[in-house]
Amino acid sequence: MENAAEPQALDITARAQAIRAGSRAAVANALAELEATRTRPETRALVDALYPSPRQPGAVIGLTGPPGVGKSTLASKLVAAWRSAGRTVGVMAVDPSSRGSGGALLGDRTRIRPAADDDGVFVRSLAARGALGGLSPAAFEAMVVLRAAFDMVLVETVGVGQSETDIARVADVTVVAVQPGSGDTLQFIKSGLMESFELLVVTKSDLGAPARRAHKDLKVALSLLGRSDVEVVLASGTDGSGVEPLVAAIDAVRPAGQDAVRARAEQLTAFATAAATRLFGTLAIARVGGRRALQAKLAASAPAGPYDALARCEEWLT
Amino acid sequence: MATRDRPWLMRTYSGHSSAAASNALYRENLSRGQTGLSVAFDLPTQTGYDADDPRSSGEVGKVGVPISHLGDMETLMADIPIERMNTSMTINATAPWLLALYIAVAEKRGVDPQLLRGTTQNDLVKEFLSRGTYMLPPAASLKLQTDVVAYTVEHLPKWNPVNICSYHLxxxxxxxxxxxxxxxxxxxxLLDAAKARGDVPAEAFPRVVGRVSFFVNAGxxxxxxxxxxxVMGSLWDRICRERYGVTDPKLRRFRYGVQVNSLGLTEPQPENNVYRIALEMLGVVLSKNARARAVQLPAWNEALGLPRPWDQQWSLRLxxxxxxxTDLLDHGDLFDGSHEIARLETALTAEVDEQLAWIEAxxxxLAAVDSGAMKARLVEAGAARLSRIESGEQTVIGVNAFTESAPSPLAQSSDxxxxxxxxxxxxxxxxxxxxxxxxRDDARVTATLAALRDAAVAGANIMPASIACAHAGVTTGEWGAVMRDVFGEYRAPTGVGAAVSQRARPAPEDAVDGLDKARAAVERATAAIGRRLKLVVGKPGLDGHSNGAEQIAVRARxxxxxxxxxxxxxTPHEIARxxxxxxxxxxGLSILSGSHNVLVPAVMDALRARGLDRVVVIVGGIIPDGDRSQLESLGVSRVFTPSDFDLNRIVTEIAELGAAQWAE
Structure with a gap:
């Protein structure tokens, strides 16, 4: 890779070890390789080597919500709370401002400012490539790298329809931020993303009554939808209130044990199926009996990582 | 026949190095016929840091005078009769503090603060939108602004507590x-917030309205x-009448000061700026009914670096x-009754009303600051202006037209x-x-700081506690730390992400051609590197003037x-990280405060410390010619100055430098 002296010569095991030890340079190099126009074989091997070794199960937290809801401010408080609890944090700030030219203007990271000398936070901006503000194609692989290097991974993205389901594909826990008094509450209920979140957070709780009303409305709506198990946290990025309860609520819903194993297997299958559809087309998938059949084949083959899973798909579909 | 009008207040925005040096400069300027003071503070003072704070490194005494405590303010005003002076302070986030120091100096001299005349700029909205020396979140900033308003209306009735400032826009x-x-x-x-506080009696509110003054730009x-x-005058009159029910016409007067435009001053053929400054001044003095109360003129060499006393004197003489x-002050208003002026006024009024309705909507x-919506329109307008200059649609003599010139003897002196x-x-x-x-007495410092914190937490007016702190010898950084601690620090949205692409608007042929060339260069670089060219743009130091950096960022995208x-x-550390x-x-680093000789080496060191030796570094800003080679010898690949107006050309160069350094 470009940054290091003779990167190709470094063997995959050593690089994976450096990333697991939290080496910032090693993490940056791996992420840069994932952004390359052509992914190299050694990059694929590295990602697959990192795949089975997250620091903690359920470490990847997705935070999404409409523009202006106060996500970035809340994200910076979350990061600070995790840091003061001694956890290292990797952040993927997904920015929707990319252009047809391939250019992008990424500014979201400006609101996440770790303490001056704290190298325990690593913020990477990702241009939202492709349609509808969804995650860029390499987001899953980038998540795998960050998850191996840091205790917690925060994926922050603007919610515009598609991206909530997208973020659920990379996150273990998806948190949706809702703004009080904005009519978001109803929109949110109607928007048909009921499957893809584990927690709701009402931002700007410093507004007082409107925030409490939004909280109540959401609870009612959730119970009507049969999801009264979902917790709704009131928090404020401005005064920091509710951040500790949010951290606790996130920890409470993080999958653990066998649940975590199953959830991750499903996540990998979903990733590979979506990627295979993009790469080989629906016709090819129809030939092996459709998406469900492909998912079953993937699950049975227990791939070592995302690139291994894709290699198997390629074998079956071409 | 009209009687001869009194001239406006004549000021020069100045201050540098130290309180003593600035005091000497002020006394010199006053002896040359200047009639008021306009204090420029350095960036640490403006953002609430002491001179020895790590963030202040390289910035102390650069763009203005450092005022760290009461002793500095006393030195600044030494041998100047504070009770007769009209002092304008360009100070915003720390306005309550600098005013507290000024009041403390008066009190120590036995001068009744009721006599103090002058202005604290105290306008945070424009800091969020363009100037960048804010400190606290918008709501807290507004609270402190109105603290100054409520305090002065009672205790400093001749003070202008807020100078609503469109200059930087x-x-x-x-x-x-x-x-x-x-x-x-x-x-x-601001006035809505002052009214909502409830501690200004209703009968005093028209006086609050009457104390609001403006600070504009003139191009x-x-x-x-x-x-x-x-138009601003007549709309302000309407707002005072209709929105605030002010019946006394005197309190509805549109009072404004002005600093004429620096944006249009050029680095090439800098002598032409003298003409520009003179013409810009006409806009604010010609019409008696809309004449400025106070005028500040920039110096001819502002695009080159900091002006010297002689440069400022030359502007004052104008x-x-x-x-x-001239006979200007002998006559009544020259434009009342002009059909053309009336037509232009009607058109502008309608457009302004439309824009005001949008902001309301x-x-x-406050909401528009936090969402970045107002900022995005501003960045767009700036981008549109630059592309008009690039395409030649807007003529700038010496820059995109008539560029042939004999060397200017003005810039040839030994300094x-x-x-x-x-x-x-x-x-x-x-x-x-x-x-x-x-x-100082440490116990007294601790006690007054604790009282300041209590006042801030309780939501009380912080002025009395700040004045007590000033007398006790509290420093600017200590005052700022309490405010940050109680109200929290704030990062405003950059507004650049939302700015509309120049491609999306109809552009003249040349501009499109230039962008196509830049795109081709970027694609070549991306192909050579094997990854999309990635550029980090940031401003080290405390300087908040982000227009240039934003325009580069938008065009590069x-x-x-x-x-x-x-x-x-x-900090250099944050940029390297x-x-x-x-x-x-x-x-890409952008520095306008003159601190490049300290900040650039610090960034280079920080990059090297992380093993990022291969990263290409470019610097843009007001960099005197003499400093260029020094920066280049440190490893800076390219220095861009105001004479590099062609953004497409700059982006093309960035792509070429990136490709040369990173090709596989």
């Missing part, structure tokens, strides 16, 4: 419509500017010639035609600060570069 590229509507919306936001299109000010030699000024701040100024200020800290815009007020985390190929 025009510097960022605002059109007259944007400048007028943003300023008026801002003033209404080279002086007819348009003249119309702008007449004011004196217009006021005292998106939830008012390079600019003022250089003594590099020892920072160390000396720190030494004085240390000595001052040694001499439009040309296909992946840009990480990091914003303002960064960002370059590492983002795997940047190129880092």
């Amino acid at each position: 025009q510097e960022a590229g605002a059109t007259p419509v944007l400048e007028v509507s943003y300023a008026l919306a801002n003033a209404m936001c 080279i299109r002086f007819v348009e500017e003249l119309v702008k000010l007449r 004011q004196q010639i217009v006021a005292h030699e 998106i939830g008012g000024v 390079g035609g600019i003022l250089t701040v003594d590099p020892a100024a920072e160390r000396e200020q720190i030494e004085r600060l240390d000595a001052f800290r040694q001499s 439009d040309a296909g570069i992946e840009v990480v815009y990091q914003g303002i007020r960064l 960002c370059a590492e985390e983002e795997s940047a190929h190129v880092v």
Whole structure:
């Protein structure tokens, strides 16, 4: 890779070890390789080597919500709370401002400012490539790298329809931020993303009554939808209130044990199926009996990582 | 026949190095016929840091005078009769503190603060939108602003507590419509908040309205500017009447000061700026009914570096010639009854009303600051202006037309035609600060700081506690730390992400061609590197003037570069960390405060410490010619100055530098 002296010569095991030890340079190099126009074989091997070794199960937290809801401010408080609890944090700030030219203007990271000398936070901006503000194609692989290097991974993205389901594909826990008094509450209920979140957070709780009303409305709506198990946290990025309860609520819903194993297997299958559809087309998938059949084949083959899973798909579909 | 009008207040925005040096400069300026003071503070003072704070490194005494405590303020005003002076302070986030120090000086001299006349700029909205020296979140900022208003209305009745400032909006590229509507919306936001506080008695409120003054910009299109000010006056009168029920016409007067435009001053053929300044001044003095109360003129060499005392004197003489030699002040208003002026006024008023309705519709000024919506329109207007200059649609003599020139003898003197701040100024200020800290009563400092915190937490007016702190010897950094601690720090949205691409608007052929060339260069670089070219743009130091950095960021994106815009007020360490985390190929630094000789080496060191030796570093800003080679010898690949106006050309060069360094 470009940054290091003779990167190709470094063997995959050593690089994976450096990333697991939290080496910032090693993490940056791996992420840069994932952004390359052509992914190299050694990059694929590295990602697959990192795949089975997250620091903690359920470490990847997705935070999404409409523009202006106060996500970035809340994200910076979350990061600070995790840091003061001694956890290292990797952040993927997904920015929707990319252009047809391939250019992008990424500014979201400006609101996440770790303490001056704290190298325990690593913020990477990702241009939202492709349609509808969804995650860029390499987001899953980038998540795998960050998850191996840091205790917690925060994926922050603007919610515009598609991206909530997208973020659920990379996150273990998806948190949706809702703004009080904005009519978001109803929109949110109607928007048909009921499957893809584990927690709701009402931002700007410093507004007082409107925030409490939004909280109540959401609870009612959730119970009507049969999801009264979902917790709704009131928090404020401005005064920091509710951040500790949010951290606790996130920890409470993080999958653990066998649940975590199953959830991750499903996540990998979903990733590979979506990627295979993009790469080989629906016709090819129809030939092996459709998406469900492909998912079953993937699950049975227990791939070592995302690139291994894709290699198997390629074998079956071409 | 009208009687001869009194001339406006004549000021020069100045201050540098130390309180003693600035005091000497002020007394010199006053002896040359200046009639008021306009204090420029350095960036640490403006943002609430002491001279020895790590963030202050390189910035002490650069763009203004460092005022760290009461002793500094006493030195600044030494041998100047404070009770007879009219002092304008360009101070915003720390306005309550600097006013507290000023009041404390008066009290120590036995002067009744009721007599104090002057202005604290105290306008945070425009800091969020363009100038960048804010400190606290918008709501807390507004609270402190109105603390000053409520306090002065009672205790300093002749003081202008707020100077609603559209100056910087025009510097960022605002059109007259944007400048007028943003300023008026801002003033209404402030007055609404002052009214809502409830501690100003209803019968005193018209006086609060009457104390609001404005600070505008005036550009080279002086007819348009003249119309702008007449419209602003009549709209302000309407707002005072209709929104605030002010019946006394005196309290509805549109009172404004002005600093004419620096944005249009050019680095090439700098002598032409003298003409520009004279013409810009016409817009604010010609029409008696919309004439400025106070005028400040920039110096001819502002695009080259800091002006020297002689440069400032030359600008002052221009004011004196217009006021005292010409017959301007002999006549009544020259434009009342002009059909053309009336037509222009009607058109502008309608556009401003439309814009005001938009701001109202998106939830008012505070909401628009936090969402970045107002900022995005501003960045767009700035981008549009630059592309008009690039394409030649807007003529700038010496820049995109008539560029042939004999060398200017004005810039040939041994000092390079600019003022250089003594590099020892920072160390000396720190030494004085240390000595001052040694001499004070620590118990009293602790007690007054605790009382300040209590007042802030309780939501009380912080002025009385701040004045007590001033007397006790509290420092600017200590005062700022309490405020940050109680109210929290704030990062404003950059607004750049939302700015519309120049491609999306109809552009003349040339501009499109230039962008296509830049795009081709970016694509070549991306192919050579094997990854999309990635650029980190940031401003090290405390300087908040982000217009240039934002315009580069937007254009680089439009040309296909992946840009990480990091914003303002960064430490060298933060920039290097960002370059590492983002795997940047190129880092672009923007510095306008004159602190490049300290900050650039610090960034280079920080990059090297992370093993990022291969990253290409470019620097943009007001960099005197003499400093260029020094920066290049440190490893800076390219230095861009105001003479590099062609953004496409700059982006093309960035792509070429990136490709040369990173090709596989």
